[in-house]
Amino acid sequence: MLNSSKFQLLNLSQCTKEASDKCGVKGWVLNTPQGTVQGQLEGSAESVEKMKYWLSHVGSKRSRVDKLDIVEESITEKGSSRSFTIVRDSIEVNKRIFTKK
Numbered sequence: 001m002l003n004s005s006k007f008q009l010l011n012l013s014q015c016t017k018e019a020s021d022k023c024g025v026k027g028w029v030l031n032t033p034q035g036t037v038q039g040q041l042e043g044s045a046e047s048v049e050k051m052k053y054w055l056s057h058v059g060s061k062r063s064r065v066d067k068l069d070i071v072e073e074s075i076t077e078k079g080s081s082r083s084f085t086i087v088r089d090s091i092e093v094n095k096r097i098f099t100k101k
Contacts, residue, residue, distance in 0.1 A: 012037055013086050015060035020084035023050040030087035030096060038096070042081050 016029045016039065024047045029039035041048050056068050087093055 012060045012063035012065075015063070016055070017084050017086050019054045019058075020051055023047050023054065025051045026081040026084050028081065028085045028087050028096070030093050032093070040081070040096075 013029050013031055016037070020027065020029075020041070023043070025041050025043040027040040027042045029037060031037055041051050043051075052068075052070070055065065059065050087096060
């Protein structure tokens, strides 16, 4: 679970987008109503590994990641995303939120 301060979540999402753009990763990130951050990464194995390293070891200077869960990992060169976006629309957020089974 990620730290739940609203400012920290917004900052983490923005910094995640900036890092993803630098790493060449596509996908999305969103803040859940439960106070966590979730996302999807798409790209080459090298790009995704760089991004996973950033998430687990670097991150935003104004946020703290308490736990990083990789739910499902499938590395592919071609994905469904054209860029990396921050999902803000509440309907779209509810469509994309991962649930534990």
